[in-house]
Amino acid sequence: MRTQVVHRSVLLWVLLLQLAACGERSNADMLDSARKLLAQDQPMAAAIELKNLLDRKPNAGEARYLLGKISHGFGDLIAAEDQLRQALSFGYPEDEVVPLLAKVLVALNRSIAVIKEFGDLEFRDPQATADLKLHVASAHVMEG
Numbered sequence: 001m002r003t004q005v006v007h008r009s010v011l012l013w014v015l016l017l018q019l020a021a022c023g024e025r026s027n028a029d030m031l032d033s034a035r036k037l038l039a040q041d042q043p044m045a046a047a048i049e050l051k052n053l054l055d056r057k058p059n060a061g062e063a064r065y066l067l068g069k070i071s072h073g074f075g076d077l078i079a080a081e082d083q084l085r086q087a088l089s090f091g092y093p094e095d096e097v098v099p100l101l102a103k104v105l106v107a108l109n110r111s112i113a114v115i116k117e118f119g120d121l122e123f124r125d126p127q128a129t130a131d132l133k134l135h136v137a138s139a140h141v142m143e144g
Contacts, residue, residue, distance in 0.1 A: 027057050034066060043070045061092030068097075072104055080104045094121075095128035102135035111139035 025033075030053040037046035050067045053060055068083030084101040088094065098118055105114045119136050123129045 027053055027060065030056075031060070031063060034063070038066065038070075043073055046070060059090045061087045061090035064090060065092045065097055068104075069100060072100060077104050077108050081108065095123035095125045098123075099128055099131035099135065102132055102139075106135050106138050106142065109142070111142040114139035115143070 030049055034046040034049040034053070037043070037049060047067060047070045050063045050070070053063045054067070057063070064083045064087035068080045068087060071077075071080035071083055081101065081104050084097050084104065087097050088101070098121065102114050102118050105111070105117075114136055118132055121132060123132070
């Protein structure tokens with residue numbers, strides 16, 4: 001009798017764990033959800049989604065990039081720089097990250113860093129190159 005109770009308890013726990021696992025979303029689902037929230041102009045909700053994803057997968061370059069973009073939008077430039085540099089280190093495309101990173105660094109009055117790190121950089125994407133050159137020019141103006 002006691003063995004049946006134990007078996008039923010174990011079976012119940014196994015079923016509950018399986019149900020919980022079914023409700024868990026994949027990393028791709030979480031990233032897709034964050035993108036949709038950003039498209040709906042809900043950056044706070046997107047940031048929460050991205051932070052949850054990064055808890056599970058800290059090396060998610062796109063999540064780092066998007067979180068950096070959100071941080072920049074909120075005016076948290078230090079966090080934006082950190083997230084954007086991490087996005088680069090995890091292999092997210094430079095032509096997406098660097099122009100925004102340069103903009104953040106200019107806003108942080110770190111124009112010399114912009115000039116040294118990105119002054120000679122160009123991308124295949126002409127728009128990304130133009131955006132970067134704009135921020136490099138701003139950095140030169142700040143330096144006089």
